[in-house]
Amino acid sequence: MASNKDMRRPDLVVPYQEPPPKGDNVEFTSTLSSTLPMAAIFTRNRYIGWASVVLSIQNWLGESEEASKSSASTPGYFTIGMSIMALAVTYLPMFLPPPPGQRAATGTEAAAPIPPAGA
Numbered sequence: 001m002a003s004n005k006d007m008r009r010p011d012l013v014v015p016y017q018e019p020p021p022k023g024d025n026v027e028f029t030s031t032l033s034s035t036l037p038m039a040a041i042f043t044r045n046r047y048i049g050w051a052s053v054v055l056s057i058q059n060w061l062g063e064s065e066e067a068s069k070s071s072a073s074t075p076g077y078f079t080i081g082m083s084i085m086a087l088a089v090t091y092l093p094m095f096l097p098p099p100p101g102q103r104a105a106t107g108t109e110a111a112a113p114i115p116p117a118g119a
Contacts, residue, residue: 033059033079037086049087056083
C-alpha cells in the first residue's frame with residue numbers, strides 16, 4: 001500500500017520571485033519587420049515581401065505587454081499593414097502591366113531622346 005504522507009519538506013520551499021524587467025530592450029525582429037517591407041518595395045522581390053509578412057505577423061504575435069504599451073515602438077498591426085502593402089506592390093505589375101511599346105526603365109540610364117517638334 002502506498003503511503004499518503006507528503007514527503008516534501010516545507011522548510012526547503014523557495015517562493016517564486018519575478019525577475020526584474022530589462023532596461024532598454026531593443027528587439028531585432030521589430031527592426032526587421034519595419035525594414036523588410038521597404039526592401040521589398042525597392043527591389044520588387046516577392047520573396048522579401050512574403051518574408052516581411054511572415055516576420056511582421058510573428059513579431060506582432062510575440063509582442064510583450066511592455067512593448068505594446070511603449071509609445072516608442074511601432075504597433076504590430078501597422079507593420080503588418082506595411083508588409084501587406086509591400087507585398088501588393090511586388091505583385092502590382094501582374095495586375096497593372098506597363099503600356100505596350102514602352103521600354104522598362106531601370107532608373108540609372110539616360111532619359112529617352114525627345115523627338116523634334118517639326119517631325
